Amino acid sequence: MSHPIDVMIYGLGAIGSFYAFILNRSERVRLTVVARSNYDAVCQNVRLSSPLRLFAHLVKSPDEASTMDYIICANKAIDQHRVAAVLKPAVDPDRTSIVIIQNGVGNEEVFREQYPRNLIITCVTWVGATQTRPGVVNHTKSENLQIGTFPNPRLDQTIATERLTEFAALLEHGKTRFQICDDIQQKRWEKVVWNAAWNSVTTLTMVDTQTWLHSSPDAEPFTRKLMFEVITIARACGVPLGDDLIDQQMAKIKAMPGIGSSMQVDRKNGRPMEIDVILGFPLQKAKEHGVLAPYLESLCVLLRAIDQRLRAAL
Numbered sequence: 093m094s095h096p097i098d099v100m101i102y103g104l105g106a107i108g109s110f111y112a113f114i115l116n117r118s119e120r121v122r123l124t125v126v127a128r129s130n131y132d133a134v135c136q137n138v139r140l141s142s143p144l145r146l147f148a149h150l151v152k153s154p155d156e157a158s159t160m161d162y163i164i165c166a167n168k169a170i171d172q173h174r175v176a177a178v179l180k181p182a183v184d185p186d187r188t189s190i191v192i193i194q195n196g197v198g199n200e201e202v203f204r205e206q207y208p209r210n211l212i213i214t215c216v217t218w219v220g221a222t223q224t225r226p227g228v229v230n231h232t233k234s235e236n237l238q239i240g241t242f243p244n245p246r247l248d249q250t251i252a253t254e255r256l257t258e259f260a261a262l263l264e265h266g267k268t269r270f271q272i273c274d275d276i277q278q279k280r281w282e283k284v285v286w287n288a289a290w291n292s293v294t295t296l297t298m299v300d301t302q303t304w305l306h307s308s309p310d311a312e313p314f315t316r317k318l319m320f321e322v323i324t325i326a327r328a329c330g331v332p333l334g335d336d337l338i339d340q341q342m343a344k345i346k347a348m349p350g351i352g353s354s355m356q357v358d359r360k361n362g363r364p365m366e367i368d369v370i371l372g373f374p375l376q377k378a379k380e381h382g383v384l385a386p387y388l389e390s391l392c393v394l395l396r397a398i399d400q401r402l403r404a405a406l
């Protein structure tokens with residue numbers, strides 16, 4: 093058999109658990125999972141929609157682990173500087189690839205700063221899942237992952253391609269749907285158009301997407317204007333998103349039953365929300381490029397007030 097591949101999942105919530113099960117299907121993978129608040133529950137057993145067992149080395153912190161071939165960050169992107177620092181004991185500058193499976197844009201920057209020699213594989217997931225109680229994850233809808241590399245001029249391109257291909261082989265073995273994308277930043281921005289709209293409105297209103305769209309004749313035009321602002325910001329950053337993306341995303345959401353969002357789950361659970369990577373980074377780019385984004389700005393200010401209240405109550 094080929095040599096084992098050491099993979100660590102940081103953030104064993106809904107998405108981390110989902111991909112832990114996928115990677116568990118590969119005999120080559122020696123899996124380590126880092127669990128924090130759900131550590132005790134995961135010690136008993138972690139379950140994904142059905143009672144599957146997860147075979148992994150369970151730790152509370154990366155400093156209990158050895159260095160890894162791949163570290164998958166499936167934590168909430170809310171404290172990225174600290175998370176990047178915490179991973180250090182598991183990072184080998186010449187061997188470890190950091191895989192980011194998170195919503196948002198700009199997520200890679202802190203990892204690039206702290207680990208300038210390592211490959212970053214950046215991913216967009218369309219899996220819908222929720223941790224309903226500690227260690228129990230309900231996979232609710234869709235299964236798709238888009239993956240690509242975050243450019244690193246210090247790293248030999250052949251090595252980058254080899255590692256991306258190896259990681260893709262693990263996903264293939266895990267029988268999950270995925271695509272390798274040369275234009276992964278475009279995919280990240282497309283997803284952030286979606287998240288800036290649906291995560292924000294579902295969290296501010298605490299209703300699902302269908303209820304929101306039917307709430308008044310202004311709801312859909314409002315959402316379209318919001319999406320258009322994010323598209324305009326992406327274009328100012330050199331990411332060529334088309335106007336038709338709005339129609340595509342509207343058609344997609346209308347074809348789905350009403351859904352909430354991962355941000356809405358955070359609000360329900362009284363946990364900090366991913367405002368910076370979903371709204372804050374696009375707004376920062378809007379300011380840098382002189383793009384006006386009043387809808388996005390308003391939602392961001394309102395969400396920050398809720399977020400501050402949630403954090404104060406922790």
Ligand SMILES: NC(=O)C1=CN([C@@H]2O[C@H](COP(=O)(O)OP(=O)(O)OC[C@H]3O[C@@H](n4cnc5c(N)ncnc54)[C@H](OP(=O)(O)O)[C@@H]3O)[C@@H](O)[C@H]2O)C=CC1
Binds near residue numbers: 108366
């Ligand atoms: N759930 C979904 O349907 C989707 C989620 N995503 C994205 O996937 C990523 C993971 O989300 P999801 O799995 O839903 O989140 P969950 O809340 O289910 O799990 C988050 C995990 O990250 C850990 N975590 C949270 N905050 C921090 C922090 N500041 N530092 C270190 N670890 C932290 C949590 O540990 P602890 O419990 O100890 O706090 C938990 O293990 C997010 O970027 C999200 O936007 C993308 C598409 C769909």
Ligand SMILES: CC(C)(CO)C(=O)C(=O)O
Binds near residue numbers: 195217290291354
């Ligand atoms: C599951 C999905 C796609 C729903 O919009 C999502 O990205 C989220 O909830 O953050």
